[in-house]
Amino acid sequence: LWDRRLGFGGSHDDRNVHVYDSKQFPDETLRIVERDAQIPGSKVHWRFQVAQSRGELDAQISVLRRTLIRSFALLGLGLIVLVWLQTFYGLWPLRRVRDEIARMRAGQSNRISTAMPDEVAPMVEELNALIEHNERQAEEARRHAGNLAHALKTPLTVIMNAATAQSDDLADTVIREARTMRRQVDHHLARARAVGRRGSAHSRADVWPSLESVERAVGRLYRHVRIDVTGPRGxxxxxxxxxxxxxxxxxxxxxxxxxxxxVFVTVSKHSGFVEFLIEDDGVGIPEEERLRIFDRGVRLDSGKPGTGLGMAIVRDVAEIYEGTVSLEESEDLGGLLVRLRLPAAN
Structure with missing residues (x-):
């Protein structure tokens, strides 16, 4: 710059430092720093300018820019790799669960028995519980089908034998055995309906309206019978x-x-169960016969109409809802006391 003269800078009238780029020389861009000054006692204003070629500065900026681009590119690539590794190893337990489910589907196991991390252990426990529940449902379905087939086998055999022998009372035999088969089908359908409804965790029923409905229905059939019901209504x-x-x-x-x-019916609540006590003043049932009465088709008094399935249905439905039913002797009325316990909902 020794052989060149810098042009006058921008118009400003202050004592501040001004920095700007100048292209007053076509072949070179300058970086200029200038400041005005006044010597004390003099009225002359001086402007001092310092200039440097921008070439070196631009080269440094270019190097810095390339360095930043490479650094951010490497950082981004590193973050992508880290995210992939975190996803891969974070989902590793789920892949183990998937492999265990594939083994169950292939028949190599029936449970997820491999130890799992704490993060997925609750899910594995719930999955095992669901599998166990489905197995119980399937086993119950197989047992119901077997029981129904066994129950229908005898009436069908009787009908076939009567038809083969061309018995004179074939029509009466068919009607009688068909009624037996219908009772068996009704029994198993009732149990199947209860099993299907058991899956609802929100199943609940008010006790007192049900008792009143049953009391009215039974009262119309047996008008000479007095039915007393006592207990809390809620x-x-x-x-x-x-x-x-x-x-x-x-x-x-x-x-x-x-x-x-x-007939005396008492309702109460004990230890999370609602207990129904149904007592009568009949002759009762001998203790040695009380378990047998729950078998399908068993009737101790054949002189009155009935199917022999009522107590079996009560026991089966109560067990489906994790309840119990038992027979005792009534101390107050002297007849039979039936104790039915069902899970309380309130």
Whole structure:
């Protein structure tokens, strides 16, 4: 720049430092720093300028820019690799679960028995519980099908034998055995409905409206029987209303049918269960016969109409809802006492 003269800078009238680029020389861009000054006692204003070629500065900026681009590119690539590694190893337990499910589907196992990390252990426990529940459902379905087939086998054999022998009472035999088969089908359908409804965790029924409904229905059939019901009115059970009506209907109707004219029903709540006590003043049932009465088709008094399936239905439906039913002797009325316990909902 020794042989060149810098042009006058921009118009400003202050004592501040000004920095700007200048292209006053076509072959070279300058970086200029200038400042105005005034010597004390003098009226002359001086402008001092310092200039440098921008070539070196631009080269440094270019190097810095390339360095930043490479650094950010490597950082981005590293982050992508880290995210992939985190995803790969983070989902590793789920791949193990998938492999275990594939082994179950292939018949090599029936449970996920491999130890899993704490993050997926609750899910594996729920999955095993679901598999166990489905197995129980399938086993119950197979057992119901087998029981129904066994129950229908005898009536069909009787009909076939009567038809083969061209028996004179073939029509009566067919009607009688068909009624037996229908009772068996009704019994197994009732149990199947209860099993299907058991899956609803929100199943609940008010106890008192069901008792009142059954009391009215039984009272119309046995007008000479007095039915007394006592207990709190706000109780609920984890049972579908239709199943509760069926259980109470069978028990109260049996008490009215085989009792001496008085039926007493007591409802109470104990240890998370609602307990129904159905008592009558009949002759009762001998202790050695109380378990056998729950078998399908068993009737101790054949002189009165019935199918022998009522108590079996009550037991089966109560067990489906994790309840119990038992027979005892009534201390107050002297007849039979039936104790039905069902899970409380309130």
């Amino acid at each position: 109780l609920q059970v984890h049972v579908e209303r239709q199943d509760l009506d069926e259980m109470l209907g069978n028990l109260i109707e049996n008490a009215a049918k085989y009792g001496g004219g008085s």
